[in-house]
Amino acid sequence: MKDLLHAEWTKFRTVRGWGIGMLVAVALTVLIGLLGPAATTISCQGPDGQACVKQAPPTGPDGEVVDDSFYFVHQPLTGDGTISARVTSLTGLYAPGGTRQAGVGTAGMRPGVQPWTKAGIIVKDGTRQGSQYAAVMVTGGNGVRMQSNYIHDTAGTAGPWLRLTRTGDTLTGYSSVNGTQWTRIGAASLSGLPSTVQIGLFVTSPGYTVITQSFGGGSSRGGPTTATAGFDQVSPGGTWTGEAVGGQVSLSPGFQRAGDTFTLTGSGDIAPSVAGRGDGARIEDTLVGAFAGLIVIVVVATMFMTGEYRRGLIRTTFAASPWRGRVLAAKAVVIGAVTFVTGLVAAAVAVPLVRHFELVKGFTVLPVSVPTELRVMIGVAALLAVAAVLALAVGTLVRRSAGAVTAVIVAIVLPYILAVASVLPAGAAEWLTRFTPAAAFAIEQSMPAYPQVTASYTPADGYFPLSPLAGFAVLCGYAALALGAAFLVLRRRDA
């Protein structure tokens, strides 16, 4: 086997065109990636035509971009303690697309709460956007929830009584129907929470979202919303301060206190920010050139086999090593390894370089964690490697270059185009990205979909139905099938 690997590696190495092909794959991946920032100019204007100050979006404790805007009635708490309150009412106003007049105020808005309108109690590390928190809340359509640090969400039992207890770094949430028998919802560990935190009441309401089917899958449109919540039985007592965290002032947030009763009005959301296409540069956008790299690699990998048939070298190869399955295996190992390294080099060059130009151009770059970044980069390399093995296997089956190259490119790239940029509805797009080799592009998805945020999660928005590894496994399955078929055919057919 070692000799075979050596022989196949020598064949690959000594055909100059194939080595050049790999270099071209790297170059195309990087250059086409650079096209994105090169062809985009960010022009930013404030409401009065002045140049706007570029603000980085707030990021949560785990580094992800978050929404953190709400109305907060708070007081400090030092050390351990408990806050509890009863939510007596939750109402809201929303503006269906276009009915709200521009400017300040709620004129023209209709009554109604959003599914994720939130009102409840919160313990937060100060009033800075993106700081750590744990909260127990009543929602517009999803019952009582305990949420913490933006991405964690636990369903609770019935309210309207809510309680949150701090013990060291641990926050425990409870709810109750009557204020005497409490049911524990869950606990959140906020590491490094300072001794003094802000505790209090909050209300917030995310934008009204309608997900419609149109060209290229789903699109969402909506308008602003606002919510008003009533609280009583608030404990502890003392002096409360009102503040609109995140500076949401256009829909007149505020609070009124009448004896024991508090009424808060606010809008915004406390949740991870879900980006649609165009809301910011994602790491997978820097690797769009990998599609060009993929096409080059498929061409080279196919020729690695069909070239032997065309020149008759295959007869020499099989005369030298009559175990044809081993020849195929050696070829698969060599082409897989070469393309993996090529892909890794391409990703390692393209991602930081394109990122740099995106920052220079003033893009809103969506941050990703290091593990996600590594997964995306290694994932792209692995995707290219498996695609190369698939191309090799199809080339063995078909023996003709043109048919094999077309079959593999069409099988991987066309479903992606149809899912991302075509007339097909979201359902069909999800089917395509679940069952065709294009499912493998899930390994590039850097932004997770959050059930607690209403948004359009379609392939056209960059959200795949399968998890990164499951999507990649679909492509591996196709490659394994093709390799198996090639193995059988190779043994039975005359060279």
Place this chain on the structure above:
Amino acid sequence: MTDALHAEWTKLRTLAGTSWLLVAVVAVTVALGVAASAAVTCADVSCGQDPAKVSLTGIGLGQAVVAILAVLAVSGEYSSGMARLTFTAMPRRTTVLAAKAAAVSGLALAAGTIAVLASIVVGRIVLPGNGFTAAHGFRVLSLADGPVLRAAVGSVLYLVLVGLFSLGVATAVRDSAMAIGLVLGVLYLVPIVAAVIGDPRWQRRLEQYAPMQAGLSVQATVNVAAQPIAPWAGLGVLAAWATGALLVGGVVLRVRDA
């Protein structure tokens, strides 16, 4: 020229692969058209769908098979050594290329016509059941309708032009794998790249000049004015790409040794 045409026609006709590829053009185009027509529904007047475009979605797949056909018409001769015989018999190389172009066009025209007509018939049968009804402002797909006729004729011509483009590319690079990779790259990459370009002006520019997107704009029958490029002008862009490829191929063919 008649002799050259006759020779090329005989070569293409007698290849076992040709008839299979022609059947495949029709089969894959109609199959994807059926799938798309079955998948797309229209719930109300403002669903923004274009029934002609939906039923002709398969052209995006059929073009790949047309590209194989055209590439093999050239590359097949080089890989088997037939090219030297051809050029010995007919030393005027541009005549050979012109004859090949004519033969490939004829085949693409025939297969494309059948594929497009079948796709339209499928759309006519399937789409009214998916909400493309008179109540939602849609007429039943019919070639008597001016825009639908334009979409149908345009789609057939689209396949012909993709065939000519592929022929030009294959003549220039000779190797079939490289030629088909180049053709499919040029056709398929632009929609993917356009999706990550945030600037709408550049996105529009890409859609106006990319062969696949500009060419397929000839399929638009709804909201035609909102397209980045007018239907026939879009097909003209693809024709320019095909002409360019054939010119490059022709020049290279004259200059280079077989």
